[in-house]
Amino acid sequence: MTHSQQPVLTVLREKIAADPDGFAVSLFNRLFGTTPALRDLFPVEMRGLRHTFVQVLDHVLEGIGAEDGHEELIEFLAQLGRDHRKYGVQSDHYWLMYDALMTEFARMLGERWTVQSHETVSHAMMLMTGVMRGAADSADGPAVWHARVVQKFTINRERAVVRVVADGTAARFTAGQYLEVQIPQWPQHWRNLSPATPPNAQGEIEFHVHALPGGQISGSIVRETQPGDVWTFGQQHGLMQVVPGKPVLMVAGGSGLSPLRAILLDMAQRTDCPPTHLFYGTRHPGELYELGVLQQLARTNPWLRVTGVAETTEDPWWIQGSADPHQWGLEIRHGRVGDVAAAYQDWSDRQVLLSGPPSMVFHTQWELRKAGVDAENISHDPLN
Ligand SMILES: Cc1cc2nc3c(=O)[nH]c(=O)nc-3n(C[C@H](O)[C@H](O)[C@H](O)COP(=O)(O)OP(=O)(O)OC[C@H]3O[C@@H](n4cnc5c(N)ncnc54)[C@H](O)[C@@H]3O)c2cc1C
Ligand code: HEM
Structure with a gap:
């Protein structure tokens, strides 16, 4: 795309940014006006979706006009297209969305909707809808x-x-x-x-x-x-996995243990697992209910070491009566799991997998970075 084609996309971004929700309401009304059956695909309350839709559209308009980064943009759109299969979106729906977008943009641009600007915008919208549609059509297996x-x-x-x-x-x-x-x-x-x-x-x-x-x-x-x-x-x-040959540090907060537990159970079926230390943290000691399973795993897999971490030393009344976590014979420490893990030893030679609520992941990452772990050695899932 040449520089002379960029301004119309920039103009559109500015016009949308002036009233994002108004733009999205008008666009979806147009889409549902032409094909009312499409309304049934969407939930009753659409405010959150409109917000995310406009953010993505802005990202696309910016990305298409940019000099580089097109490969990431294409992969992003392809993933979005594959994700859309679960909503029941069909191939021809993308043409309906293309038409609605083009009509909406023509209305917004008024006299600036020239042959040239039509061509530029059409190219951008063809790319967006085409990549999503193509990736959805060629995805393996059923949608759900x-x-x-x-x-x-x-x-x-x-x-x-x-x-x-x-x-x-x-x-x-x-x-x-x-x-x-x-x-x-x-x-x-x-x-x-x-x-x-x-x-x-x-x-x-x-x-x-x-x-x-x-x-x-x-x-x-x-x-x-x-x-x-x-x-x-x-x-x-998700891309979290253990790369063979390098020792591992895992830090889990609450239900964030799940993907790390799945990886550990998978590793237990293999040979030559690297030394792995798991810190499993919860707010209260009585919430460390997975220590029993982890103790069994550690007993039969000498490459695994487990430390339970509870922020408090006492359980509140609504947890009391749960099993005493000390009964499993595993090490138990107190404090925030990120603080305890980072202060435990030097982890700079480790691949690090983090999983838990966003605040726990941010905090642990911060503490490990301060303790000398390179950012590139740390991986975690998206936080929302
Ligand atoms: C990669 C990934 C994997 C996940 N795996 C699991 C899992 O195995 N088990 C599990 O229980 N949950 C998991 N979650 C979280 C789950 O997807 C939902 O986000 C969470 O259950 C909230 O959904 P909800 O409908 O109950 O809350 P909503 O009704 O959507 O939100 C209720 C309130 O909680 C807040 N909120 C939403 N999400 C979070 C969050 N993650 N942390 C703190 N506050 C939040 C909202 O801002 C809102 O105030 C995972 C999330 C991600 C991103
Ligand atoms: C062509 C460009 C499109 C873009 C950029 C886009 C973008 C988005 C985004 C960002 C979301 C939020 C959730 C998610 O990430 O999956 C979403 C949800 C959704 N989209 Fe699209 N979409 C497009 C086309 C379509 C089409 C053609 C349809 C069907 C007519 C459609 C139907 C839906 C539905 C049903 C949801 C779920 C809403 C919900 O459950 O909240 N989308 N879309």
């Missing part, structure tokens, strides 16, 4: 797969373990990845959950869920999910 809840037990009022069974060939993920999940209590709402077990031929998957205060889906899983519920899964994501 299903698994039935076979067991659920609550750990305490905030935490539950849910076991599901998928058709053995349906489940698509590798240990350490996370999945897009929709539960029957909240149709059309998708959240990410990390399997706590590696894939197996029986299609069994275990999830550990923490109900956030006010959390719609996490609260519903902990309180309402029951055996027989059918969960729907979309794409798998």
